[in-house]
Amino acid sequence: xxxxxxxxxxxxxxxxxxxxxxxxxxxxxxxxxxxxxxxxxxxxxxxxxxxxxxxxxxxxxxxxxxxxxxxxxxxxxxxxxxxxxxxxxxxxxxxxxxxxxxxxxxxxxxxxxxxxxxxxxxxxxxxxxxxxxxxxxxxxxxxxxxxxxxxxxxxxxxxxxxxxxxxxxxxxxxxxxxxxxxxxxxxxxxxxxxxxxxxxxxxxxxxxxxxxxxxxxxxxxxxxxx
Amino acid sequence: xxxxxxxxxxxxxxxxxxxxxxxxxxxxxxxxxxxxxxxxxxxxxxxxxxxxxxxxxxxxxxxxxxxxxxxxxxxxxxxxxxxxxxxxxxxxxxxxxxxxxxxxxxxxxxxxxxxxxxxxxxxxxxxxxxxxxxxxxxxxxxxxxxxxxxxxxxxxxxxxxxxxxxxxxxxxxxxxxxxxxxxxxxxxxxxxxxxxxxxxxxxxxxxxxxxxxxxxxxxxxxxxxxxxxxxxxxxxxxxxxxxxxxxxxxxxxxxxxxxxxxxxxxxxxxxxxxxxxxxxxxxxxxxxxxxxxxxxxxxxxxxxxxx
Numbered sequence: 001x002x003x004x005x006x007x008x009x010x011x012x013x014x015x016x017x018x019x020x021x022x023x024x025x026x027x028x029x030x031x032x033x034x035x036x037x038x039x040x041x042x043x044x045x046x047x048x049x050x051x052x053x054x055x056x057x058x059x060x061x062x063x064x065x066x067x068x069x070x071x072x073x074x075x076x077x078x079x080x081x082x083x084x085x086x087x088x089x090x091x092x093x094x095x096x097x098x099x100x101x102x103x104x105x106x107x108x109x110x111x112x113x114x115x116x117x118x119x120x121x122x123x124x125x126x127x128x129x130x131x132x133x134x135x136x137x138x139x140x141x142x143x144x145x146x147x148x149x150x151x152x153x154x155x156x157x158x159x160x161x162x163x164x165x166x167x168x169x170x171x172x173x174x175x176x177x178x179x180x181x182x183x184x185x186x187x188x189x190x191x192x193x194x195x196x197x198x199x200x201x202x203x204x205x206x207x208x209x210x211x212x213x214x215x216x217x218x219x220x221x222x223x224x225x226x
Numbered sequence: 227x228x229x230x231x232x233x234x235x236x237x238x239x240x241x242x243x244x245x246x247x248x249x250x251x252x253x254x255x256x257x258x259x260x261x262x263x264x265x266x267x268x269x270x271x272x273x274x275x276x277x278x279x280x281x282x283x284x285x286x287x288x289x290x291x292x293x294x295x296x297x298x299x300x301x302x303x304x305x306x307x308x309x310x311x312x313x314x315x316x317x318x319x320x321x322x323x324x325x326x327x328x329x330x331x332x333x334x335x336x337x338x339x340x341x342x343x344x345x346x347x348x349x350x351x352x353x354x355x356x357x358x359x360x361x362x363x364x365x366x367x368x369x370x371x372x373x374x375x376x377x378x379x380x381x382x383x384x385x386x387x388x389x390x391x392x393x394x395x396x397x398x399x400x401x402x403x404x405x406x407x408x409x410x411x412x413x414x415x416x417x418x419x420x421x422x423x424x425x426x427x428x429x430x431x432x433x434x435x436x437x438x439x440x441x442x443x444x445x446x447x448x449x450x451x452x453x454x455x456x457x458x459x460x461x462x463x464x465x466x467x468x469x470x471x472x473x474x475x476x477x478x479x480x481x482x483x484x485x486x487x488x489x490x491x492x493x494x495x496x497x498x499x500x501x502x503x504x505x506x507x508x509x510x511x512x513x514x515x516x517x518x519x520x521x522x523x524x525x526x527x528x529x530x531x532x533x
Contacts, residue, residue, distance in 0.1 A: 052459070
């Protein structure tokens, strides 16, 4: 573990271990502890194998913040992993060709049928590794190795909101229509970021995510749009 | 309460405040004014809190009509100001009477002007802030990230202070076409080659026209083979990213919360205003600064504006 400044009022905590579901679960717990126990903390952002702590410079400087973090980090390292019993988040996905823009291309690249790609995509159990890039955008690990493909060489200027997309060994959903270079395998009508809601997004770092296939009629009935 | 009717919104006029802090963990950018110094001064001229809602005017071209008497202040970029056809001093407060029109012309120097009203502009806070983030669809007059539009009415204000105030000369931005940005080296700097690091500090970069509120893109002779990161990390304001094309990007107020490009370090937050005021094609050089100096100056800024 290694701490370093990340700009004028943040500490980046970098972990030596490779990302894993167990580490994500532990980082989520660490983030909660730091929010509760360190008053000068403004925000805690866990990522794959790092964790950023934003603090209020009016209350402490970098050295004082590090001095407050160190004992808590040591305690955390000594703690056994608590297994959370939270239920998996279920997301209903429509894999219809009208919304699954890149399924034919992916099937060709993976040398299998479109049905195989769909089956492999929703059979897997995913975990939230990081939240970022855009509000409510979660990076999910757990994609079947056979589906891994590099990002598009030219990103789309507009990936429709709700698009379920994959790149490398990750899966994600675009909460809003935005530019993006991932391969779209389906679409959900579920809203994944609502600033009026607490919390604004359903994701939890380390949390399990499962996809359930729905047909086009159901997708449209749920408010899904082409 | 007074009201200002938007006759002409300009190319990009955004309601701002201190920013949407504490939501990076949900992927929400901090937003807030690009030039925090000019924004803080605009509010100070009117005895408003430093982070009170105000309008960030990019490039100019704004016309507002007062429905009631109000007191305003304008700071930042040099944009010609007229009240009912009469020129007004820059970096000063002034009165706009009911029925009169305020015309903010196009910037002659600098890029971002700040218009504050005595007693604050009123708008619904989204995640604790009215700051407009267009891409994320958050904040602004209607809460949905829309920039100012024809027909919008800015409401707020109440008190008329009468005394006219100006920003002291020594605190006015230089608005030069070349800036030196102080960098706190850090992040992945150790993974860059010695030649890359030298080239970064030695050359004069040009601000690219592709810059926006998310990032100031610099163009110059490419830094060779920046290191590659496997896992994305959380990003913070002022971070200097180097994508594979070797052209650095300085992360500004609307920056994304996570990034996978390697970092050379962070620009001093009090130097970002000068970068925000720089026109496309303007020159940028870098020097270095220590963390202790950077934090001490940033604290002095806070202590002055939020006593």
